[in-house]
Amino acid sequence: MVIDEGGNGVEMQSPPDDSSETPGLSRKSTPRKLRRVDSMELESIRVTGMENHGFPKLFSTKTTLRLAFQTIGVVYGDVGTSPLYVYSSTFPNGINTQHTNQDVLGALSLIIYTLTLIPLLKYVFIVLRANDRGEGGTFALYSLISRHAKVTLIPNQNLEDRKLSGYKLDLPNKVKYSSRVKQKLETSRLAQVLLLLLALIGTCMVIGDGVLTPAISVLSAVEGIKVQATSLSQNVVVIISCVILVLLFSVQQLGTDKVGFIFAPCVFVWFMFIGLIGLYNIFKYDAGVFRAFNPKYMYDYFKVNKKDAWTSLGGVVLCITGTEAMFADLGHFSVRSIQIAFTALVYPSLLSAYIGQAAYLLKHPEHVDQTFYKSIPGPVYWPQFVVAVIAAIIASQAMISATFSIIKQSMALGCFPRVKIVHTSQKHMGQIYIPELNWFLMVACVIITAAFKNTTQIGNAYGICVVAVMVVTTSFLTIIMLMIWQINIFLALGFLIVFGSIELFYLTSVLEKFTQGGWLPLLFAGIFLAIMISWYYGNATKYKYDVKNVVSTEWIMDNLKVTRVPGIGLVYTEVAQGIPEIFSHFISNLPAMQSVIIFVSVKHLPVANVLREERFLFRRVGRKQHHVYRCIARYGYQDATEKNETFEILLLDWLAHFMKAEALETEQPLDNSQSQTGEITVSIYPSKVLPLDQSSIQQTSVIESDGVEAELTFLAKAKQDGIIYILGHSDIKASNDSSILKKILINYAYTFLRRNFRESVVSLDIPNKKLLKVGMSYQI
Known part of the structure; x- marks a missing residue:
């Protein structure tokens, strides 16, 4: 493969259109003139042997069970504590004693089928x-759709970004309706905007969940103390709840892994408690409550109560709060671990709890406002109260963790301002902590708890977040079923109709x-x-301006007569x-630059x-003697960016390997068989990165000429002279003729x-002593 030093119009072997073929192997192709300009399409197919990358990691049985135990404390605390307030929210004005059976059994039937259809x-x-x-999570669904159709509106996405093993999926044979859905999405700008808007709305609702879950869970648990301590005022309950909330958010910095193992035993005991107490109430008060499994009682409930029954759905839906956390927290665990925990423990315990409370209400409908605590047998009241408070505290962990995950995804894809991301586990990269967001959630929770003072109004707000996220998930999943899974169209539409109608009704x-x-x-x-729309729009508009006003390669070739000083300059650019x-602005005002210049573009892709083998793409800018290169560093939305020192080592080591691979491709002649068949072998980067020093230069395994050896020596010397980071800082304003909205x-x-x-300096972890910021103001 010959790389033109100028980067334009080179006769090269074109890569095959079939993305399923493994790159890097000998292949037949016909020469064509590539209009590369400054693309890295060819460089992006160097890596081989990554066919199995990207598929969910298979854990051992022991690890899966360990993760399943952790999910109890992190994922299921929210949905597990719903029995504290579901019946009181469903009947805020009490149960009509004239038709107690219809009301209680009807509400129970709704809870049973809602819990079965939605979470399970x-x-x-x-x-x-x-x-x-x-x-x-919401952005994961959006990412999945974006990888199968050109619908992403995220800027800075090019063809070479699809040359990733993460994009290579085994798909069934295409069917007509799948192609039509894909074509419609790719040709409709409105559909693309709606998809991104849905993703943003879903993200915002998850954040709303993260604010309301701690408030309603902790307050509802602490209120139970008034059953025994009747003289205790509501203000004292609120103060206790606020103190607990502050303590909860203070331990988040320990990380999901530690918090999960601390919390999981407590929540496990909680589920055992509510399950066994539910069974006790069923056989003590009314075992006939099981007739609520007959859906006819739902019909009777609506027939008797009419509008009041419809209004009460806002309380019934609280039985599935935290369900979205199962999906949003998936990166912290695994699919199988979450499935095992829910089907083996969570679902049967919740059913037992709700059925047991209904049996109690059939005999004591006047206690609906404190159903949970009133139905607890006297001898176990205080132990259950303590466990309930602990479980309610833990319940908040599910949505807090989910909020951290989804904010990281949206930030990586350019839809949220930069915040600090702390990775709290070396074993599971999805486990993170965001300090700024954590303290914001804490302050918001305390304010809401102090302002509302009761769970009724918080529950009214809570239901909107819960259902809105589910509607977004259903919409995205229907597209995935049609376009990616390519299942029977009637099954996909049936999924949309059944679950969509239920959720819209709620x-x-x-x-x-x-x-x-x-x-x-x-x-x-x-x-x-x-915030998200403003950040996305600003980034997208700025990127379009930067692309439109780039300087040609010829310009820098003409200006390379500037003074070259020892060292390496890493010029960060989007x-x-x-x-x-901004680089032309820099050397026009200060005509000097380092002996080695590398234009670095850090990109987060919708994978x-x-x-790491696919992390870097390199390309030469100009001739070899100019020592100017372009580097694209690619990250997924769940990847952690390396620390500054590690990033420098990786970047320069891969640059050295790029030089070696380039020498092999340009100097190794084609044999007769290759000439006759038109096949060409494309070199790949080595699977193991070697440190850039004199020994690695002497011991390289590829064919080297005096030129590449001299270039490697020059690079090693420049590294010893020091590395400087050149970062643009642009102040942008809308032009005078822009619309008012744009301004x-x-x-x-x-x-x-x-x-x-x-x-960006903080997020890139660049030390101040190595940083050179270049300021520039312009209108867009």
């Missing part, structure tokens, strides 16, 4: 299968309580949606093609992980976010 059938057996290489009920606290999650969602305008988004919203959130 939809999420455990269907949604978890739609993971993005082991990652879950959504109409919870929206009816907008003035009774339902406005709160919409307020949070609106704030975060405005554009992956051409010379960034969960990028292998508001760019001049105020985007500028405010850039100034008040972390700079």
Whole structure:
């Protein structure tokens, strides 16, 4: 493979269109003139042997059971503590004693089938299968769709980014409706905008869950003390709840792994408690309560109560709060571990708890406001109260962890301002902690708890978040079924109709309580949606301007007569093609640069992980004697960026290997068989990275000429002279002829976010003594 030093119009062997063929092997192809300009399409197919990358890791039985135990404390705390407040929220005005049986059995029947259809059938057996290489959440679904159709609106995505093993999927034979869905999505700008907007809305609702879950769970548990201590005022209950919330968020920095093992035994005891107490209540009060499994009681419930029954759905839906955490927290665990925990422990315990409470209410309907605590047998009240408070505290962990995960995904894909990401586990890269978000959630939870003071209004707000996220998930999953899984179209439409109608029915009920606290999650969602849209729009607009105003390679060739000083200059730029305008601004005002210049573009792609072997793409800019290169560093949305020192070592080692591979490809002649068949062997990067020093230069295993050996020596010397980071800092404003909306988004919203959130310097972990910032102002 011959690489033209100027980067334009080279006669080369074109890679095959069939992406399923393993790159790097000898292949037949016809020569064609590639209009490469500054693309890295050919460089991106160097890596081989990665066919199995990206598929969810297979854990041993021991590890799976260990993770399943951890999920009890991290994932299922929220849905597990719902029995604390479901019946009181379903009947906020009490049960009509004239038709107690119809009301109690009807509500129980709704709870049974809601719990069975949504968490068990939809999420455990269907949604978890739609993971993005082991990652879950709204953005994971959006990423999965984006990899199968050109629908992503995320800037800085090029053809070479699809030359990743993470993109290579085994798909069944295409069917007509699948191709039509894909074509419709790719040709409709409106559909693409709606997909991104749905992803952002789903993300905002998960954040709303993260705020409301701790407030309602802790407050509902602590309120139980008033059953025995009747003289205790509600204000004292609120103060106790706020103190517990502060302590909860303070331990988040320990990480999901440690928190999971601390919390899991407590929640396990909780599930055993509620399951056994449920069985006790069933056989003590009314074993005939099992007739609620007959769906006829749902019909009777609506027939008798009419609008009141529809309104009560806002309370019934709280029995599935935290269900989305099963999917959003998937990156912390595994599909099988989550399935085992839910089907073996969580689901049967919850059914027993709700059925037992219903049996108690058939005899004591007047206790509906404190159903959970009133139904506890006297001798185990205080032990159960302690466990309930602990479980409620832990319940918050599910949505807190999910919020961390989904914010990291949205930030990596350019839809959220930069925040600090702390990886808390070396074993599981999905386990993270975000300090800024953690303290924001804590303050918001304390304010909501102190302001509302009761679970009724918080529950009204909570239901909107829960159902809205589920509607988004159902919409995305239907597209995945049609376009990716390519299942029978009637099954896909049946999924949409069944689950979509159920969720929309619930959504109409919870929206009816907008003035009774339902406005709160919409307020949070609106704030975060405005932040995300402003950040995305600002980044996308700035990127388009930067691409439009890149400087040609010829320009830098003409200006390389500037003074070259010893060392390596890493010029960070968001554009992956051409010379960034800010660099021309730099050398025009200061005509000097390092002896080795590397234009570095850090890109986050809509895949969960990028292998380290596929991390870097290199290309030469100009002639060899200029020592100017382009590097693209690619990361998935779940990848952790390396520390500064590690990144330097990896980048320069791969650059050295690029030089060696280039020498092999340009100097090894084709034999007669290759000439006759038109086949060519494309070299690959070595699977093991060797440190860049004199010994590695002398012991290289590829064919080297004096030229490449001299170039490697020059690179090693430049490394010893020191590395400097050149980073552009642009102040942008909307042009005078821009619309008012654009001026508001760019001049105020985007500028405010850039100034008040972390700079790229912090996220890249660049030490100040190595940093050179180049400022520039322009209008877009």
